[in-house]
Amino acid sequence: MSTLTATPVAAPRRAWLTDLPLLLVAVFWGASYLAAKGITTTHTVIAVLVLRFALVLPVLVIAGWRRLRALQAAQWRGAGVLGLILGGIFLLETYGVVHTSATNAGLIISLTMIFTPLAEAAVTRRRPSGAFVGAAALSVLGVVLLTQGGGFTAPSLGDLLILLAAVARTVHVLAMSRIRAVQDADSLSLTTVQLGTAVLLFALLAAAGTGASPWSAAVDFGPREWAGLAFLSVFCTLFAFFVQMWAVRKTSPSRVSLLLGTEPLWAAAVGISLGGERPGALGYVGAVLVLVGTAWGRQAVPERRDDAPRTRRTGSAAEQRERSEPART
Numbered sequence: 001m002s003t004l005t006a007t008p009v010a011a012p013r014r015a016w017l018t019d020l021p022l023l024l025v026a027v028f029w030g031a032s033y034l035a036a037k038g039i040t041t042t043h044t045v046i047a048v049l050v051l052r053f054a055l056v057l058p059v060l061v062i063a064g065w066r067r068l069r070a071l072q073a074a075q076w077r078g079a080g081v082l083g084l085i086l087g088g089i090f091l092l093e094t095y096g097v098v099h100t101s102a103t104n105a106g107l108i109i110s111l112t113m114i115f116t117p118l119a120e121a122a123v124t125r126r127r128p129s130g131a132f133v134g135a136a137a138l139s140v141l142g143v144v145l146l147t148q149g150g151g152f153t154a155p156s157l158g159d160l161l162i163l164l165a166a167v168a169r170t171v172h173v174l175a176m177s178r179i180r181a182v183q184d185a186d187s188l189s190l191t192t193v194q195l196g197t198a199v200l201l202f203a204l205l206a207a208a209g210t211g212a213s214p215w216s217a218a219v220d221f222g223p224r225e226w227a228g229l230a231f232l233s234v235f236c237t238l239f240a241f242f243v244q245m246w247a248v249r250k251t252s253p254s255r256v257s258l259l260l261g262t263e264p265l266w267a268a269a270v271g272i273s274l275g276g277e278r279p280g281a282l283g284y285v286g287a288v289l290v291l292v293g294t295a296w297g298r299q300a301v302p303e304r305r306d307d308a309p310r311t312r313r314t315g316s317a318a319e320q321r322e323r324s325e326p327a328r329t
Helices: 002-039 045-063 065-069 073-098 102-124 130-146 157-178 187-207 214-220 223-247 253-260 263-273 280-300 307-314 317-324
Strands: none
Touching: 002 073, 002 102, 002 223, 002 253, 002 263, 045 065, 045 073, 045 187, 045 214, 045 223, 065 187, 073 102, 073 157, 073 187, 102 130, 102 157, 102 263, 102 280, 130 280, 187 223, 223 253, 263 280
16 A cells, blocks of 8 residues: 555656756756857857857866767767858857847747757658647747837848748757757767867858957956856756757656747747847747747647657667757766
8 A cells, every 4th residue: 555655656756856956957958048148249259159068068078088988980970960050050159149039039948949850841841730730830920020020121130140040940950850960879978079070160251350359258257257157168058968968868858848948938938037138029939939939839849750769779768859959068
């Protein structure tokens, strides 16, 4: 009797212990837009990106050194290509958030959840369901209203850059699913090589004189800027990555995706409450439509039928799902 009564209590507690770190990751990611906006200017985008990822890259290399050395040449090349795309995503996102609000950035980037299934449908020539098309239309309408909070005007440069970042995230997801060499790669090693490639790209751009140098930016940073950089590096990158690696082995991929999918909600909440941003009446309506549309779109996308064969090849469905999710570190 005691065993039967204890089991239902223990299971929810274990689920709660897994859900909380994942929810924290979503909160940190949502807050990352305001944090990046607070420490970055158009002149220091490259420098901030170099500093942010150069701080965490050695930790990833040390943590996965043995598996990193085991990567084959084709896997290095594939991960390098993905790293170039990832670098483009971070450039677009960071330049974009400088020129728009954190609320807009967090909500517009969530369109990746709509763009990716649409792109997959185009590539595989499978017609999306009517429910998904409706969700996509609702999300797009929401973005239109969101960017028109003060009246109907042309979207800002930042809004367009974030929209391009959402498209680039979609390209990244499709590339991960189609570059055969990386299909069996260890997720920690794959992420390390991608981030290393992105940092190299940022360093080359900095050396070419694109904006302030990382050294000069670091010298000019005060306590507030260093705190923001530490938040982006430690909590939004290192903590987030290792929590994802841990969580996909403790719970279902769908639950991981659902909890991390609350990121745009937290971006809006942080931008409005802490950043003092006011989207306006139209903007608030648009924000709600984006959240509803992306949530509806996630539910309207069926589970991939080829998960079972990939599970036998790569070790777990959770790991395969982890590789197919848009990179967000």
